[in-house]
Amino acid sequence: MSSNSFAYNEQSGGGEATELGQEATSTISPSGAFGLFSSDLKKNEDLKQMLESNKDSAKLDAMKRIVGMIAKGKNASELFPAVVKNVASKNIEIKKLVYVYLVRYAEEQQDLALLSISTFQRALKDPNQLIRASALRVLSSIRVPIIVPIMMLAIKEASADLSPYVRKNAAHAIQKLYSLDPEQKEMLIEVIEKLLKDKSTLVAGSVVMAFEEVCPDRIDLIHKNYRKLCNLLVDVEEWGQVVIIHMLTRYARTQFVSPWKEDDGLEDNEKNFYESDDEQKEKTDKRKKTYAMDPDHRLLIRNTKPLLQSRNAAVVMAVAQLYWHIAPKSETGIISKSVVRLLRSNREVQYIVLQNIATMSIQRKGMFEPYLKSFYVRSTDPTMIKTLKCYNFLTYVKSQDKQFAAATIQTIGRCATNISEVTDTCLNGLVCLLSNRDEIVVAESVVVIKKLLQMQPAQHGEIIKHMAKLLDSITVPVARASILWLIGENCERVPKIAPDVLRKMAKSFTSEDDLVKLQILNLGAKLYLTNSKQTKLLTQYILNLGKYDQNYDIRDRTRFIRQLIVPNEKSGALSKYAKKIFLAQKPAPLLESPFKDRDHFQLGTLSHTLNAKATGYLELSNWPEVAPDPSVRNVEVIELAKEWTPAGKAKKENSAKKFYSESEEEEDSSDSSSDSESGSGSESGEQGESGEEGDSSEDSSEDSSSGQESESGKFPSKNILWYIPQEKEKKTKQDRNPLTKDVSLLDLDDFNPVSTPVALPTPALSPSLIADLEGLNLSTSSSVISVSTPVFVPMKTHVLLHRMSGKGLAANYYFPRQPCIFGDKMVSVQITLNNTTDQKIENIHIGEKKLPIGMQMHVFNPIDSLEPEGSITVSMGIDFCDSTQTASFQLCTKDDCFNVNIQPPVGELLLPVAMSEKDFKKEQGKLTGMNETSAVIIAAPQNFTPSTILQKVVNVANVGAVPSGQDNIQRFAAKTVHSGSLMLVTVELKEGSTAQLIINTEKTVIGSVLLRELKPVLSQG
């Protein structure tokens, strides 16, 4: 090896060697630390030189040559120190090649490999997702046990990365880490669990692969994701499809009851596939009395069907095996067409597919009958394909490929035994073949005929005679032995020929093959017993010959037979039974296909192909007697209703809801919009309907209780019917609230900050969310920023105008935290005016406004008069331009003007938004660096319960809670009213009664102000 590489360098770099050698001494000295390799310094010196140079081009050339060496399998490990230095190269191609090198040799040079780790750690934080991903790839590919914790950390981080591509790589890294250190299993399973929830099609395949590798027995992790996986399947990349389908096959076998029992191979069911799904449903319904397929089972079968059309043979085969193993028997028919299509593919594909077809057709004969023609053999097919194609037999027997012909004959034999009607035809065909000049063919025929005759020996005396004649010409030992055996067995039917044959054989005994000799002995013994007159001498002669044979088997057999058949004094008892022993009826052999015993392996697997259990093969379990609880797969009720209610039923539900909602006309809109969610989800038309009333935020309370990922959303689907009316009752109650004429504030009643810390405000329906609900989110990075209802509205009022300074007119204001009806960039302000005088105050209005540039204000309509002791509340909207600047204006009455100003607390410049944890992290990842401010808070532990934190935070700022997977982290999200910039607040509890408060926002000023305001609040007792 090393001499090879030496030669390589000699030849390629010989010219420069001398001048480089001189430089080498000077420049290599810094790397002298790696004294270990000093002995190798001479080799590859030029390469090292190039790697040390300042020019990227030289480095690149060197790396290219090194990669060339790796590719050829030459050892380049001694260059490790020189190469590893370039890991941080700016040039991306060099970098990539260094990665290639590292992955190849890091295992051998663990200590040195550690030098590169920090580079990867840095790259893991790179804003470029490709760099992050490749850093993770290389880091996880370096098989150095010391860095396991670092890998674990990197995987955890990457699994929450915003880029699905990075997450996909994280899924791959899981397997790598697992193979490096299986002890990490539990931690890795956690990551897998998290990634299984991922909705990106990109990630799905890889994480299922990781699942299969790390914890294939943790089927419970799949439950919640089962439907999502089924629905995503079509959009997953093809390789992922294969893995997922195989996994789901196993899953289905454990979770659903067998659909096979009630199936009696109804042919009409084959038509099912050309009917629409609804019709199919009906059909299934009809059979419901006896067996009802789990709708999830059906979902899987239905969703995989289109994949039969895939261009990828592996996918088609995966679907085929899925149908084979889990679909009702009557439905498996559709796969045959697609599977037969695969036969037109490459020879390797043909090979595998034919093996699978063989297994399938043995179990379900006739499945491939319509496609028989496709199995015709072409003389151009490679032998192995031909062997598998044995169908159109007799034509092929003449084929010049004798080996193939022999296989054909065997198949004919099998055919003949299995299908009794054709036995005679086959036998005749085979007998014709006996006259073939080719020995192999004849021999094979004889062997097969022997087996056939054994089954029905009576009628075939003629054939035996014919074969006896052939004995002269056939030289293949197996065939000769077969013929002898046949004659021996049937010696009573051919009394004349048998002794003659024995005579001939006796003559040639010494020159025969061992196999034949044994049969001659047998024949002799049999004849001796049946026809001792003619053959006594002959047999004794043969026995004598056998006695001195070189082969001990034959000597043994001779002795045995002699003792048995030749009567003498000692051998009393046994010889009586000699005839019985030799001429016992032999059971006819079963001619079995070599593919027979493969059926216990899952089709399409390596184990099936090899007919041996491969490492890591996962058994398909048998169907369970009783299906495990199907409700484990219920993720959220809305999805369930959407998918499993046939269209008609959904309509009914719809009208039912209408019925309830008639009492409250305002609710109609919220109703229909929730329908659109539960109904079909994809019909945007209904969405429009919901928009009629204009305000989509109304239905958010319903969403919050039943929406996706909400933890409160688990109730059986039928409950929808009563659930919503109840919801309405609440609303009706709230409607009495005088504040709300146009804007529904009804949701407030749901708020209970202590008991439900995650009473999470869910967004109004946005198209992307609907996609989410369908589980079809296609990894686009469109983040969900939709305003939700406020978690909490503090009733804290601020004084706008004191009654003393307002000559009896007092004005207070507060922030109702509602989207402003006057403009979406405005903050709503409610002003309550009180007349503390004993006279009417007339014409209250807003006078001159002194607003900073850009700030706008929507004034309330002038109030004609305010009775003494009377009070009135008006709402206005102010666009604060996302700043805490003061809005100054004049509040005027008929007689006076008072200068007043409103300075908004920073927390009121926000509107809560609902987002998932994933989205939150995604967004947070975009808002790092200078967009991030943080502070450490110290407070008593009792102040750090989730509910108190929630309360405190929402008290200060109008933010929405984000459901959090971790107990110690709470997240809040909001957007600024004016610009809609995200404001992400994270409170992470640390040990020792400290907490980290992090705010990520583009609006750094507001962010820091908010931080300042939140900090004391949170640290207070």
Next chain:
Amino acid sequence: MIHSLFLINSSGDIFLEKHWKSVVSRSVCDYFFEAQERATEAENVPPVIPTPHHYLLSVYRHKIFFVAVIQTEVPPLFVIEFLHRVVDTFQDYFGVCSEPVIKDNVVVVYEVLEEMLDNGFPLATESNILKELIKPPTILRTVVNTITGSTNVGDQLPTGQLSVVPWRRTGVKYTNNEAYFDVIEEIDAIIDKSGSTITAEIQGVIDACVKLTGMPDLTLSFMNPRLLDDVSFHPCVRFKRWESERTLSFIPADGSFRLLSYHVSAQNLVAIPVYVKHNISFRDSSSLGRFEITVGPKQTMGKTIEGVMVTSQMPKGVLNMSLTPSQGTHTFDPVTKMLSWDVGKINPQKLPSLKGTMSLQAGASKPDENPTINLQFKIQQLAISGLKVNRLDMYGEKYKPFKGIKYMTKAGKFQVRT
């Protein structure tokens, strides 16, 4: 999944190895060589070879064995299909996939392989994405790179990798917007001695070459879609539309790709465009045999049959042949016993024929079977199944693309038994 990949040439040298997990010693290939020895011909090497610790899955293409080493259970088709995809990618990158080309471009090959698999699991197999990551080498680019120092490696994640349409990148621009579709049908048939068809079927593909700006959404409809019995699609085709309307609706991949492959149902009678008249006779105890074949057009719908090529594997006993063709050239290789006759175009007025004698091995008996004749031909402007494209519509973009449809029929595995 896939542990390692070895590329082995026909003389049994491992000329490239790549490992995605721990290094697997190349000695594992010894098992492969053993199998190769046993299987006289390269084609007969079993695609799956079990060894004590590994499994070797191989494909054989372009005279190169691509041997994948795997350790655990995996659907074999998965690996095989992937290996074929690797070969396709190489072909796509370098034009041809051969040992010298791979050796010359070993760095690119390595980079591509690195991107295609991660930990043995496919990462990016769309050539569209790969080409953005690692640009295929061209002479111009090599020159530019050496001057400017830029690289072949993209530093941004290809947009396709994340999008719903991974086969198309964003921001594609062309000055001439064109979309060409080639309907290519192959006819597979076995004709028996008497000239009757034993089996015949048509396999067709529609290869597209689409160079359109932006994100066009195309719809291709057929006059007679019911003809198509069994279809498989490029992932871009919307399956639901096909189910309901029998039209192909898709956002095309950029450049050349196979849109659709189909099979015309065997129920429909397949028109056989050529016939072969043959008279091949061997006689016992004679050292001469007669050989005569004539090729003529049958159902060609008035189109010319071109590129006709007749090959036949003669029995071992044939020593030599002395033949005269009425047109074209013929060769007979006395070692492989392969007769081939390059006929060219068939002129219906003057049918091409090949006549003469065969000299047989003296004393050898007459062969069991007459040789089978394999036929190749091409017919331009004809889809033998009668499939016709009705129209092609484009949505989503404003410009008017140039559209073109070409039909062609070829012989697939077309055999005549004599």
